[in-house]
Amino acid sequence: MHPYLLRLGVRREVREFFAPYFHSDAGGNLLFDYGDATEYFGLVYHRIPVSENCWLAGNPDFNMISLVFICSSAMEAIAFYHFRYAFYPQPERLLFLSVGTRPNISQFRWIIENLPGKQYLLVFGNSLLDKAGEVVTAAALAEMPLTLTFINEEVQVRFRLKEYLITAKAFSLNAIEKLSGRRFAAKTARAKNSADYLTQLKSAAFNH
DSSP, X not given: OOHHHHHTTOOHHHHHHHGGGOEEOTTOOEEEEOSSOEEEEETTEEEOOOOSSOEEEEOXXXXXXXXXXXXXXXXXXXXXXXXXXXXXXXXXXXXXXXXXXXXXXXXXXXXXXXXXXXXXXXXXXXXXXXXXXXXXXXXXHTTOOEEEEEETTEEEEEETTEEEEEETTTOSHHHHHHHHOOOOSOEEOOOSSSSSHHHHHHHHXXXX
């Protein structure tokens, strides 16, 4: 088992689940392969890539998958599963994806083509950038794309030939659904008392 995950207190079952899907460099940092880019995690830094591909972890037989977690990073996926492990007792039916810092059309096409009819759960943080990634991903998976423009402390949303202006503080997938009257199929699972699940994990490990 990797010492960084042990130091972070990641539960054994979660460490075993993700063990085949990362490797280490000479310095002991965790490396997650996206195919065209790599996510690096060390105890003092975390670099999340921009990629055309997704990092994957879980059952490679997609016919067995019922629930797909689409995450902002591989480490966020690990932290999320650590805290929510008890809610998902059938790991063979789970697939975790990371889309990195800039979810994009290449990733969305791959997901729609390879994982149709699955339940999607979006695992992003609470920052404005994370919320934007969550919104763009949910809209694309529903095949109702939108565009976002950041203007000072507001977000302009162009969606289905209409424009909506939302304050950065109020901006969320739920806010867009209420304004537009459209519901997206994807569900969300943001950390409630922290910036994200990884921050919550590190806080629990290093503040005790």
